[in-house]
Amino acid sequence: MKKIYLVAFLMCMGIFFVFAGLQAGQDKEMPPAEAEGFWTYITDTNPYEQWEFMPGHEGMYPGQSPHGAYLKLYANDIAVKAAKAGEPMPDGAILVKENYGENQKDLMAITPMYKKKGYNPEGEDWFWAKYGPDGSVETSGKVDSCIQCHKTAPKDMIFSQPK
Ligand code: HEC
Secondary structure (H helix, E strand, O other): HHHHHHHHHHHHHHHHHHHHHHHHHHHOOOOOOHHHHHHHHHHHOOOOOHHHEEOOOOOOOEEEOOOEEEEEEOOOOOHEEEEEEHHHHOOEEEEEEEEEOOOOEEEEEEEEEOOOOOHHHHOEEEEEEOOOOOOOOEEEEEOHHHHHOOOOEOOOOOOOOOO
């Protein structure tokens, strides 16, 4: 009889560890605030081209210096959900901006911002990066130029507020 209790106990433990493992796996799904791992995430693990656009900024639209003449602004699920609810961008929100030339065809650069709680409290916890279309890293991290300019944005360092 005792053996049955032991087996039941072990089964419960097994189920517990499977769920704990799944939970840990979910946390691991968010990328590091580091240029290469982040690029792998947005192009392979969870490709940004399959995301929605930032609400109110659908498709291609004209941009201004220092970004491309034309832009596309993708937002991950976390960012879209917050945008639609009119809430500030939470931990894990990612905006990926494609910067195109005058002809609206040549992709010049990809400039994302990624909110990682505790990463840079003085800079609203945004991780910044600039990639060439092939994923080559031009700059990344707590990039001062991005921060200084985006500080002047209306809210949460975001110029293109959701509409
Ligand atoms: C001199 C000012 C300036 C600098 C420097 C700058 N940006 Fe921006 N950024 C803007 C403006 C203005 C917009 C709004 C879109 C537009 O009109 O180009 C924008 C838009 C964005 C967006 C879309 C979300 C939003 O805020 O509208 C992202 C993402 C972004 N920039 C990333 C970056 C990154 C990464 C860097 C640094 C490598 C950077 N930016 C440097 C001015 C700047």
